[in-house]
Amino acid sequence: MKLDILNLKNQNLKYEQIVINRIEYLFDNIELEKCIKNISKISKPGAKIFIIFRSRDGFIIKFIDHVLKYLETYLIYLIKRIRKKKVYFLKGHHGFRRSFKEFKKVWVNDNFEYQSIYEDLHESDYNRLGVVRKLKLSYFLSIIFFKSHPYLNIIHLKKII
Amino acid sequence: MRNWYKYLILDKFINNIDDRFLFSNYQLIENNRNFKDIFNFENFKKNKIFFKQYNFLKNNLDPDKETLFIGSSWGESEFFLKDEFKITASDSEDE
Numbered sequence: 001m002k003l004d005i006l007n008l009k010n011q012n013l014k015y016e017q018i019v020i021n022r023i024e025y026l027f028d029n030i031e032l033e034k035c036i037k038n039i040s041k042i043s044k045p046g047a048k049i050f051i052i053f054r055s056r057d058g059f060i061i062k063f064i065d066h067v068l069k070y071l072e073t074y075l076i077y078l079i080k081r082i083r084k085k086k087v088y089f090l091k092g093h094h095g096f097r098r099s100f101k102e103f104k105k106v107w108v109n110d111n112f113e114y115q116s117i118y119e120d121l122h123e124s125d126y127n128r129l130g131v132v133r134k135l136k137l138s139y140f141l142s143i144i145f146f147k148s149h150p151y152l153n154i155i156h157l158k159k160i161i
Numbered sequence: 162m163r164n165w166y167k168y169l170i171l172d173k174f175i176n177n178i179d180d181r182f183l184f185s186n187y188q189l190i191e192n193n194r195n196f197k198d199i200f201n202f203e204n205f206k207k208n209k210i211f212f213k214q215y216n217f218l219k220n221n222l223d224p225d226k227e228t229l230f231i232g233s234s235w236g237e238s239e240f241f242l243k244d245e246f247k248i249t250a251s252d253s254e255d256e
Contacts, residue, residue: 002251003229003251005231005251015226015227015229016223016227016228017222017226017229018228018230018231019229019230019231019232020231020232021230021231021232021234021238022232022234023231026181026185039231042229048221048226050221050222052214054210055165065165065166066166069168073168073169074168076170077170080170085172086172087171088170088171088172088173089168089169090168090170090178091166091167091169091178092167092168092178092184093164093166093179093180093184094165094181094184094185095165095185096165097162097163098163102162118217120213121209121210121213124209124210152213154217
């Protein structure tokens with residue numbers, strides 16, 4: 001089976017449960033709205049929808065992405081260059097991040113009702129930094145920030161009509 | 162919404178990393194060179210995020226209802242849940 005969620009063709013099947021696993025970060029707002037509309041079309045009334053995502057944004061996450069991760073990677077790159085290694089420093093467009101508020105706003109509409117959110121792995125985002133891993137600071141950081149940066153997020157929605 | 166970038170140090174130059182879909186495919190392949198290993202349950206269990214996700218779905222999905230999986234990964238959770246749940250993957254291959 002091949003299903004393009006942005007371009008549904010002759011899709012007559014309707015499901016009682018849909019799991020959407022890490023595709024949201026690839027879509028800009030227009031594509032995401034299209035994806036949500038199509039998910040609504042293929043879900044039965046009362047269907048359970050689970051959205052699994054790791055792209056949740058926040059001030060600290062933005063600071064890690066734009067400043068700390070950049071500086072750390074660039075420093076390693078410079079050290080490698082000094083050691084005469086032929087390496088390239090590259091910046092790839094991974095996708096898009098959204099805050100939980102933005103997620104809720106875009107998903108919870110006339111078709112879907114918010115039920116709950118499961119949050120876990122509160123240390124993983126800090127561990128993207130080598131220095132945090134080396135000094136084993138992730139637990140400490142997760143406590144300081146009141147476990148507010150879960151890496152694993154699963155939103156449960158219900159199809160209304 | 163904001164753009165999400167990843168910084169890489171590579172020993173060769175790669176193109177198309179401004180295209181998020183191609184970049185995502187590249188990472189999926191590069192980060193899972195031994196992708197067959199994740200289809201071994203003992204290896205799968207060692208991956209915290211995969212296993213937590215799997216446990217959540219196992220506890221929250223209704224086994225009697227038809228379930229569609231739409232995803233951008235190798236489909237490891239679907240693979241291990243397929244015996245207990247009625248699962249349809251949005252992009253499945255025979256092998």
